[in-house]
Each structure stands twice: as structure tokens, then as C-alpha cells.
Amino acid sequence: MDKWTLALETFLKDWKDRGDVVGALVCGSYVTGYPSKRSNIDIHIILADHVE
Known part of the structure; x- marks a missing residue:
């Protein structure tokens, strides 16, 4: 498992x-497979409609 995948799983x-x-x-x-040394992981958490 890649380091970024492990970091993602830990965060989620x-x-x-x-x-x-x-x-x-x-x-x-990272997701597309073309990271550079300046890349990060972009995560968007999608919340339910009732969340304000």
C-alpha cells in the first residue's frame, strides 16, 4: 500500500x-498517478443535506 493511501485511510x-x-x-x-514532490491529497467530505 502506498504511503498516501495509508494516510488517506487513517484520516478517513x-x-x-x-x-x-x-x-x-x-x-x-496522487489519485491520477502523477504526483510531484509538491503534491498533496485533496479530500472533500460530503455531508448529508440536514447538516448546517
């Missing part, structure tokens, strides 16, 4: 069991 662990989370969108150069 706290979000997975929350009832107000619909999903997560991960994007950026």
Missing part, C-alpha cells in the same frame, strides 16, 4: 461511521 477512519457523512471524494495528482 474518524469519518466513516458518522451518520452525517454521505461520502468522500479524493482527487488530485
Whole structure:
């Protein structure tokens, strides 16, 4: 498992069991397979409609 994938899984662990989370969108150069030394991981947490 790549280091970025492990970091992603570790971060998402706290979000997975929350009832107000619909999903997560991960994007950026690591996901597309073209990271550089300046790349980061972009994560968008998608919340349920009732969350303000």
C-alpha cells in the first residue's frame, strides 16, 4: 500500500461511521498517478443535506 493511501485511510477512519457523512471524494495528482514532490491529497467530505 502506498504511503498516501495509508494516510488517506487513517484520516478517513474518524469519518466513516458518522451518520452525517454521505461520502468522500479524493482527487488530485496522487489519485491520477502523477504526483510531484509538491503534491498533496485533496479530500472533500460530503455531508448529508440536514447538516448546517
